[in-house]
Amino acid sequence: MSLKENSHTSSSWFLIVNPNSGVRNFSKAWNRIQQILKHKEIDFSFSLTQHSKHEISLVQESLKRGFRKIISVGGDGTLHHVVNGIMTQRYVKTSEIKLGVIPMGTGNDWIKTYQIPNSIEKSIDVLVEDHTEYQDIGLINHTNNQKEYYINVAGIGYDGYVVNKLNSLKKFGPIAYLLSGLYGLLFYKKTSYQIKINDQLIEEKCLMVLFGLCQYSGGGMQMTQDPDPKDGLLDITIAKNFSFFDLVFNLPKLYNGQIVNHKKVINYKATSLEIQENKEQHSYIEADGELLGKGSLNVSIIPNAIQIIIPATQ
Structure with missing residues (x-):
């Protein structure tokens, strides 16, 4: 696990990153994401998943540390496990958590409903705008x-x-x-x-x-x-x-x-x-x-x- 230490305020982002998502060249895509975030002067920390369902414990740990903006970096499977991490934690009301996506998966189906661009740069633009709505969870x-x-x-x-x-x-x-x-x-x-x-x-x-x-x-x-x-x-x-x-x-x-x-x-x-x-x-x-x-x-x-x-x- 790799963590970038900084002041953990509710305005900081925490990225859950799946290096095994559908993107062909993960290292190149991940470096690009970090460059854009730094260029936009966005305060963020991150962790890379190391095994199946690792997202769940990573989300729970980040919420325990005070983060309230969770970004799923990967595909629909990564997002699924991030959601399960949010819904099963007991540190904060789930409705107080903001969830965003930087798509890097095979299908990326969830983003289509909301017309979130299937692009690293444009999806980060959406996150920067920070427009939120509530969604139901099954x-x-x-x-x-x-x-x-x-x-x-x-x-x-x-x-x-x-x-x-x-x-x-x-x-x-x-x-x-x-x-x-x-x-x-x-x-x-x-x-x-x-x-x-x-x-x-x-x-x-x-x-x-x-x-x-x-x-x-x-x-x-x-x-x-x-x-x-x-x-x-x-x-x-x-x-x-x-x-x-x-x-x-x-x-x-x-x-x-x-x-x-x-x-x-x-x-x-x-x-x-x-x-x-x-x-x-x-x-x-x-x-x-x-x-x-x-x-x-x-x-x-x-x-x-x-x-x-x-x-x-x-």
């Missing part, structure tokens, strides 16, 4: 009462299967999402679920169930209907018994957002969600592109949980 309670927070989109079924496969394809960059998706189309077997939404019980054989807060996932796909990250509601998408040809024919609609209008897709808004899977099948669960495990789950929402730094035009 909470998943899953296998053996494990809890996981998420900031973008989560799901069970096909998308979890795709994320599991994606780990071996990330070396291909952004196209890895498409390759993993095509693999899933060929080999994923649909699962029967009991789904409870707003006290309504649905039994359905599904390709997947998504429960999102924001608009984009899976490398730019749009599978949530009119999401509002600050309305206190989960945007739930149930993709029913799609065939291989259904998915191939409708592939463009996954990226232009029209898939939510398909006759085999049902959309809901709710404050909570429960999913019980068929005991003979165990589906992968993913959140923000991170694999959580397999099994049944329940999801709730924490309104106005964190202040996020986004462009002032939002």
Whole structure:
């Protein structure tokens, strides 16, 4: 861990930096980030992650030391773990924490909802402007009462299967999402679920169930209907018994957002969600592109949980 010592005031930034993010030349990108921050006379400290989920403890330690502006430097996975660090710490109310992003990942899906530029220089400009809004955070309670927070989109079924496969394809960059998706189309077997939404019980054989807060996932796909990250509601998408040809024919609609209008897709808004899977099948669960495990789950929402730094035009 590398820390730059300075006066730890609430106006200082603390950067959580993932050297294994999707950027091709990390050292060059990281040096550029530091140069820009110093040129703009921004007071900052930083730490590099050294292992999986290291972000969680690094965030907690920085908050303990008095930092209140946390910057995630990496991709959606880095952001996911930073959020979990914020939501599980006990030093300060989460709503008093400001969270920003300098994107360096493979997908960078969360930033698309807020039109944060996928550029080091321009994303730092957004951080300097320091315009904030509150965002809701989702909470998943899953296998053996494990809890996981998420900031973008989560799901069970096909998308979890795709994320599991994606780990071996990330070396291909952004196209890895498409390759993993095509693999899933060929080999994923649909699962029967009991789904409870707003006290309504649905039994359905599904390709997947998504429960999102924001608009984009899976490398730019749009599978949530009119999401509002600050309305206190989960945007739930149930993709029913799609065939291989259904998915191939409708592939463009996954990226232009029209898939939510398909006759085999049902959309809901709710404050909570429960999913019980068929005991003979165990589906992968993913959140923000991170694999959580397999099994049944329940999801709730924490309104106005964190202040996020986004462009002032939002």
